[in-house]
Amino acid sequence: MKVNIGIIGTGRIADTELVPALNQVNGACFWSVLSRDKQRAESFADRHGAQAKYSSFDSLAAFLADPALDAVIIATPDGLHAQQAIACARAGKHVLIEKPIATTVEDAKQVCDACLEERVKLAVAYHMRWHDGHRQVASMLHSGKFGKPHYARAMWTWKADDNSNWRAHSENGRWWGLAGVGTHCVDFLRWMLMPPCGEVTAVASLIDKSTYGGPHDETASISMQFGNGAVADVMTSVMFSATSRFEICCSNAVVIGEGTLATNGGGIISINDEPLEFKLVNPYVGELNNFVNAIGGHARVEVSGAEGLRNIEILLQADQ
């Protein structure tokens, strides 16, 4: 039986990545969509081939009232995630929530509690974990092949045209570059380093907001220290577009990735200057496969609500 998955939000990530990827997942189908605008919902449902008889909604209650809807992807501005996720959970729907899980620790905890109480799966959408090269590096690093990790960093930037996006404002956002891409970097570094190094125990940061003078980070540098002393840096900016980059420096190996922190599963990775071969796979398909398999009881959710919560605790520590 297929898992019927609806989506809230018809924006960029829903339209260009999530629903096209959902349409490639075995055992699932794109079922219905909720938008603030009925016509936008209808054209989105048509464009992506929604399967429900009534597939487009502009009311959350009506969208969730469909008994055939099994699960919901939440792809709206960050500040709306928690209330929507809680409503989905209370309606008995499994939830895949875009990163960051929420904009406050309290909201994130309420999302986790609601999903636990209603016994629905909760996954947080950190698609970088399904990049084939990243998975190979994580597996080798966690097996001890690279020796002891001492230092890592991740840099991801994009150039915003102006400050009109909701991320730049506090009504529906809490961070700008740090939410757009920085939370991916935090999650990536924790995923890579935590098994050998323990949890993040200290966070320091420098944040520039001076070009637009708004409430949120434009360029940010975060340093994290892990339990065993290893140090990692995150660098994000919305002021320039550079090729993304990560470095993981261990006692026996230095791993460098260029252009892998992205949407397409590509880029290049080297280990001690030797290229690593990996498959070009769509990481959003992997993320959705994991969600669907977890719903079916065939896998554990790889990025849980608790992980999503920890990732925002670090951003909040960095930008108080």
Ligand SMILES: NC(=O)c1ccc[n+]([C@@H]2O[C@H](COP(=O)([O-])OP(=O)(O)OC[C@H]3O[C@@H](n4cnc5c(N)ncnc54)[C@H](OP(=O)(O)O)[C@@H]3O)[C@@H](O)[C@H]2O)c1
């Ligand atoms: N994992 C990734 O690779 C990735 C990449 C980009 C974004 N994201 C995450 O996905 C979420 C959406 O990001 P996005 O880039 O797709 O944003 P976006 O293009 O601005 O789309 C957000 C959508 O949310 C809906 N929405 C509901 N209330 C809204 C409001 N008050 N203001 C604006 N939009 C509202 C809108 O759809 P309707 O008008 O149809 O209601 C809008 O199109 C964010 O949490 C973001 O962090 C993840």
